[in-house]
Amino acid sequence: MGKKKAVAEESHSAGGARAINKFRIGDVIMMAVIVILCATCVLPFIHVAAKSVSGTTAVMSKSVYFWPKDLNFDAFKRVFGDSSMTYSMGFSVVVTLIFTLLGMIVCTCAAYPLSKRRLKGRSFITFILMVPMYFGAGLIPTYLLLSNIKLLDTMWVLILPLIYSPYNMLIMKNFFMSTIPDSLEESAFLDGATNFQILRHIILPLSKPIIATLSLFYAVGRWNSYSDNMYYTRDAKLKMIQFKLYQLVASASEAQTASLADTGGVAQSAPEVLQAASIMFVTVPIIIIYPFLQKYFVQGTMIGAVKG
């Protein structure tokens, strides 16, 4: 679109040379702004990456910018050698997978029936399922509830309370209502298919894009958040990798070394390099896959914006 406009401008513009000139300056300025903003998104990570594979002395002498000095992988060896780090990573993967699977099931169970206009009691059930989006009970009542049902300090406290998401349900419901023609189902219905069969053999195969998108919403959401990890668990075996990183680095700003030493494993000397390696350990997986995720995220967000 941009290109077409540019061509059109050059042929239609009454301003002649002046307009074209102005146009180019504007273009350069805008590209420069975008490049600078992109740099703020990329350079910090390049810096951390360079630091993570640099020698301790080079980092201590503050001469590492965006290129490693005294290249070595000692810090990474330490991080990978620290069983609590690799454990947390593995635990995060397991929790995220279970969470995503259960989340998609509960989401479909809610969205499919509610996408049927004929369903009796539909608006009431929708209301019941949407209330939690607008009014939460708050931390303490939720905490006591989870304590009463004996979920505190179990893996399930990181999964069950959040698998039902009103927002994701709305997106899926909107998708069903807007993209799958009623006629398709009606004919299946007349052929004697049950609701389950229609869902399995007609709806789900047609919904692959939204299933991919919402699975990623669930997975990335679970992967990145850790406040529940902070509220509801104490057991070191239940630390997801983001929480681990938070404790290791972000919260360690006051007494960096002390706090690092506490955790054993990834500890002692050269905290800066080790911190950088820990950050990279947690960040690289998401950076690698996010160019692929991004497309689905954009789609999902757009569908979410259209109301059913």
Add this chain to the structure above:
Amino acid sequence: MAKEKSAAKPQVRTKTTWKSALKRDWQLYLLLLFPIVMVVVFNYAAYPGLRMAFMDYKPAKGYDGSEWVGMETFIKIFKDRDFVRALRNSIVFNLADLLVGFPMPIILALILNELRYPKFKKITQTILYLPHFLSWAIIGSVALTMFRPSSGLVNIALMDGGIIAEGIPFLNEKWHWAVTYLLIGVWQNMGWGTIMYLAAITGISGELYEAAMIDGAGRWKRMWHITLPGIKSTIVTLLIMNLGRVMGSNLERLTAFENTQVKEFQYQLAVYIYNKGLGTGKFSMATAVGLFQSLIGLILVLLSDKVAKKLGEDGLL
């Protein structure tokens, strides 16, 4: 939700009895059982716990043994200096977030829309979306690497360049912290925030632009008179949605930038609830603050929705 009702109206409704509905759609109701059980167990079951706000709740005594105190807890929290400070910080920082953070995606969307090279546009967009996919733990720890007074990259670069003699305490002095904290928030959301606007821009008819060009309107004029009005409703809707969140606060973001020197500003409602509630066991106070926050949030959302509909926009509910 309101919309669905009106959409369903035009259809001629033959009245189905519950019996026939259940017979035809029992499988659908069976499916609904799972999400309903989830919200009942994990959301609705927590609501009765809100009565703690009106009690002097003692964990050892439980709900039955604890004393009812009416509004006393609320009076107590408004006399609590910690709470007043947390409330002030939450409101001020959320409004500041809105003020600096809201226009940024709009400006960025306008710029991205004008970029001439599709490939350049695509790559830069992908890069700008990156921060949205990172946790606050990552952002917080990278920010520390960049902004530590003595060893942060920004300070090292400024000192190497001879611009400053001593490191700037970007995250270690409250006023510097306030600015850094806000800007990192803007940075995190600026790319991702463009999506809705870019979608709205694609909806604007190309003929409008052509007509404007024939009339000799330059790029800035077209931006001002066509693109901006074209995305006005998106702007209004998103603005209202954000206004509804003015009372919220994100513990992950706040704790990612936590340190003792900046407590004065970093102490916001989420931190208050966490510290008072789970930290020092003042359950009633923390619950009261949570309830207060939820209620104001709900009222703001409902008000925003009303305002949006008055303005002829879609509304949120």
